[in-house]
Amino acid sequence: MDNRTKEQRSKNMSNIPQKNTKPETTVRQYLFQHGYRYRKNVSKLPGRPDIVLPKYKTVVFVNGCFWHAHEGCKWFVPPKSNTEFWNKKFEYNKNRDLNNYSLLNKMGWTVIIVWECALRHGDANTALENLVQQIYTVKRNSSIIHIE
Numbered sequence: 001m002d003n004r005t006k007e008q009r010s011k012n013m014s015n016i017p018q019k020n021t022k023p024e025t026t027v028r029q030y031l032f033q034h035g036y037r038y039r040k041n042v043s044k045l046p047g048r049p050d051i052v053l054p055k056y057k058t059v060v061f062v063n064g065c066f067w068h069a070h071e072g073c074k075w076f077v078p079p080k081s082n083t084e085f086w087n088k089k090f091e092y093n094k095n096r097d098l099n100n101y102s103l104l105n106k107m108g109w110t111v112i113i114v115w116e117c118a119l120r121h122g123d124a125n126t127a128l129e130n131l132v133q134q135i136y137t138v139k140r141n142s143s144i145i146h147i148e
Contacts, residue, residue: 003081023119024050024062030128036135045109047100056135058110061097065116069094073148075117101144111144118148 028051031038038060039052049059065076069090079086101111112134118127127147134145 021062021064023064023114023116026119026124027051027060027062027114027128027131031132034132036132045107046103047097049104049111053135056110056138057108058112058135058138059104060112060114060131062114062119063097063116067093068097070115070117070148073115073117075121105144110138112147113145114147122148 028038028040031051031053036053037055039054041048041050042052045052045059047061050062051060052058053060063070065073069078070076078090101113104111112131114127114131118124130147134147138145
């Protein structure tokens with residue numbers, strides 16, 4: 001059972017940013033500093049990717065471990081209350097993400113997913129260098145690449 005009223009919970013949830021999060025900003029700054037030019041949150045593409053690199057036909061999603069239910073991540077801890085709701089929410093989010101990645105692949109885009117834990121709790125420089133390496137060497141086989 002939730003220990004907050006519906007109004008309090010709604011206010012808390014509305015304060016969680018959907019774009020321009022710290023991990024997204026970190027990735028964008030790094031890419032820009034290394035000469036990559038991109039578009040942000042392109043609404044004409046499935047899933048509205050966080051970063052679109054048209055020159056490389058590559059999109060980057062910067063996924064939060066909680067909201068995207070990062071499997072095997074010690075930073076993803078599902079809530080202990082209202083578990084039925086959260087399980088449905090996480091399952092819906094994961095299915096939506098997989099569908100969007102698949103649609104982008106069919107359109108010829110390479111999809112790179114950078115996980116929040118790689119930036120906040122891991123070696124962020126290594127993760128960002130890996131991202132740049134993946135963009136630079138990406139083969140045009142429309143793949144999905146995870147950076148964890």
